[in-house]
Amino acid sequence: MFTAADCSAILDQVRARTPLVHNITNYVVMNNTANALLALGASPAMVHANEEVEEFVAISSALVINIGTLSPAWVTAMKKAARAANARGIPWALDPVGAGATAYRTNTSAALAQLKPACIRGNASEIMVLAGATAERTKGVDSSRRSSDALDAARQLARTTGAVVAVTGATDYVTDGTQLISLANGHPLMAKVTGLGCTATALIGAALAVEKNRLAAVAAGLSFLALAGEIAAEKSPGPGSLQLHLLDALHQLDAATIRRRLKIVA
């Protein structure tokens, strides 16, 4: 279903094709997201104006929509871009940051989830809220739940939306509603750097741009980040260092490292 060889092959494809990944994302992570995509080997662009998103998505190989710092004009552009991507068969990934924290976030992510994303990636709370599995009020953008709490919700959300759903945490889960991939890379210090979840979704975008098997593409995107993060954490006394080493590790990631480190647990 997903092997280290698949992961390496997708990495090779990203580097060979340098896909243009169109991001409509939040202000907090734009710089990091762009740098992570560049370090991996993709070509990032951040474009959000209603005047140009449809035209821009048409020249892109994938689209990433992240609602982290949403506002009305941006939400309109997100919907336009998602529809334009679908019309052209361009895969797009949704990051429902903070779904459950406010009605605005919950409603916006629910509306976007109906627009046929190829992938939805969130933490346990976000996925449970989107699946309608809970009406609980989440605490901001962090999840106090374990990723395994959201497994049923993830399967259900995958079935109702047609998206491959990823729930990230200490263990990352990827499901299309039937099959399940469990990944156990990463490091706790990664939670002390802002926006690494957003980065994961962006790298998924790069993988979806080059790989038609969406389950494998999503697992590869998550693995690129988790592997780079754990390599970085080994040499980092704190989160400042981790951020730097993570970009270096993405740049240096290769088949041998993937083969040696990748932990597929189910």
Next chain:
Amino acid sequence: MFTAADCSAILDQVRARTPLVHNITNYVVMNNTANALLALGASPAMVHANEEVEEFVAISSALVINIGTLSPAWVTAMKKAARAANARGIPWALDPVGAGATAYRTNTSAALAQLKPACIRGNASEIMVLAGATAERTKGVDSSRRSSDALDAARQLARTTGAVVAVTGATDYVTDGTQLISLANGHPLMAKVTGLGCTATALIGAALAVEKNRLAAVAAGLSFLALAGEIAAEKSPGPGSLQLHLLDALHQLDAATIRRRLKIVA
């Protein structure tokens, strides 16, 4: 009034409670601010839409408002959020970036200062402009004045607004209009990294979230940053390194370091 033991106790509380700190801040520093709050042990969120700020502040433990890259929709949201915070007894901190540089900044910060912030932190020029102590045109966001020039203005601003006022510079001053704490940590290289003043205000937000004594909380917030900055500067050949080491130092800050390094000079 404020001791190394107080500073450590507040740090412990931040780490024990991981308070959600709601930031409405400028584009330049969002990433750094979020990372500094995470490195300290708090939980940051950046939320600015008029559609959700009131709902979001209600689940937060503190609010930070920074006018660095203000525009009309953001100013409306800032006022809404400040009023919502007050209605729920949630402390909020104001950073009047560039007050004095344009009428728009001066008027916006003056209006926000009337909405009962728990703390106002600025450089000497900003505090003097807000106190009405000067009508001089300031030079952008940097202050050419020394923090001690603004001591009378700070006391006056504290009395008229009810806020604890902090003036930062080579020496940092904290006053409630009567009492005064003077702090002498930090390093000149910190002025070569953008937005460390904004970071100071954000860390004050985290401290206010867990400590009712506002004078101590504000002094603690400033001290966290100044201590981490001077530790970082000792191993930094330039401002790029400083930024990385500062986050690592915030993450590693502990009672022994605070006791050994904290310089309370008055």
Next chain:
Amino acid sequence: MFTAADCSAILDQVRARTPLVHNITNYVVMNNTANALLALGASPAMVHANEEVEEFVAISSALVINIGTLSPAWVTAMKKAARAANARGIPWALDPVGAGATAYRTNTSAALAQLKPACIRGNASEIMVLAGATAERTKGVDSSRRSSDALDAARQLARTTGAVVAVTGATDYVTDGTQLISLANGHPLMAKVTGLGCTATALIGAALAVEKNRLAAVAAGLSFLALAGEIAAEKSPGPGSLQLHLLDALHQLDAATIRRRLKIVA
């Protein structure tokens, strides 16, 4: 036309005068741009509201306009600020990010190019599109062309707009339509860090603030970044490290280093 001594003299002037550089730039690079200007020795500010751009540019020594994440209110502010700068004899630099990728970008940069910028800096595709030398659809913000492909376009654009035009790539070219400076510093790893082109334009802004010879100022701005980048790359295993060392190298840049390393090839 341009020598290492000119480059050093302009650096000295930036540090002696710490010019206030007003940036209306994109969300992705705001933090990096501000930090690069600080590391060089200038004083950056990011100000974009229509309510204040004219007032702010009037206290600035240079203006930088970068359309990377444009939207209608920002475009209006860009035009206002450019006109206000011209009215006061304040030099301004244009960065037409992604011109050619969408009609919105092409039209906005063409309109701004008519507002008498002192400098226009772009990659080969952007300069060719602006010069009307091609109607090709560019691939996002990256150029697949070599900078030398755009030499004729650069000369023509300089003549029609009155701007000094810089085309950056493996070799950087600077022309006023007649004279040409070719610079060969830098390192390929710089292309893996987002927004270094934007940083180049910002450093050009700092140089224009202190040097009336625009050809020399633009060459100096480009050289500051290219030299810092190649010094940084020598000690960087990847793009994360490069970003950090680049800021340190800008901070440490001096006449001896410029004399030893600067490669003026024509």
